[in-house]
Amino acid sequence: MSDLNSDDDDAALEKGRLLFSRKWDFLLGVPSIRHLPPEGPVEVAFAGRSNVGKSSLINALVNQNGLARTSNTPGRTQELNYFIPASGDDVPELAIVDMPGYGFAKAPKSRVLSWTGMVFDFLQGRSTLRRVFVLVDVRHGLKPNDLEVLSLMDKAAVSYQIVLTKADKVKPPALQKVLSRVHEEIKKRPAAHPEILVTSAEKKSGIEELRAAIAILVDSD
Ligand code: GTP
Ligand code: MG
DSSP states (O other): OOHHHHHHHHHHHHHHHHHTSSOEEEEEEESSGGGOOOSOSEEEEEEEBTTSSHHHHHHHHHTOTTSSOOOSSTTOOOSEEEEEETTOOSSOSEEEEEOOOBOOTTSOHHHHHHHHHHHHHHHHHOTTEEEEEEEEETTTOOOHHHHHHHHHHHHHTOOEEEEEEOGGGSOHHHHHHHHHHHHHHHTTOTTBOSOOEEOBTTTTBSHHHHHHHHHHHHHTO
């Protein structure tokens, strides 16, 4: 890596640190698309299969346990939950959206359908949505329903980035294997960000890099 790049990396890490050193608040839960707040700040959303660790990763990001509700039971998050910095600004510079998980086998069919409708509408129609972080459990890799969601975002030209979660659960060789498989899968996908992030909310690893990636998106607005 050149010096210029590492200077840029350092600046992004510092911006990320600042962005998440303040307190964050829950703004609102959105049960259907017509309840969305007016478009304002840059938004980043966390998507992924049920139980992959979306809410846990948001808590690690803002360093506030319990901001986003987490659970052992898949399907905990059922609305689009909006979080914003507690700055008091009229238009905050960033909003984080925690999404309900998909692929929850035990959910009633009606709920699965309404999830699909709402989330697909949100992903396709939200002009302030700068990137979707698609979380993938490092033990499972990309599943067919992940690929469906990626294809939808490729079609809708919604930028997304894969974030491997629960990295504490596997050893380095297994991690490398998943990384190369996921790289192979996304390299042909037009809306995929090429860099894959590796995180553990449990061990707080990869969190600074995720903060930096988000800070760059806020800055480039
Ligand atoms: P839904 O809202 O149901 O879609 O789930 P979610 O993706 O928000 O997952 P959540 O954050 O609620 O976490 C699900 C389970 O995984 C919880 O029991 C967490 O404690 C656990 N978990 C989350 N992140 C990690 C991690 O980095 N390492 C380990 N070992 N467990 C984790
Ligand atoms: Mg959740």
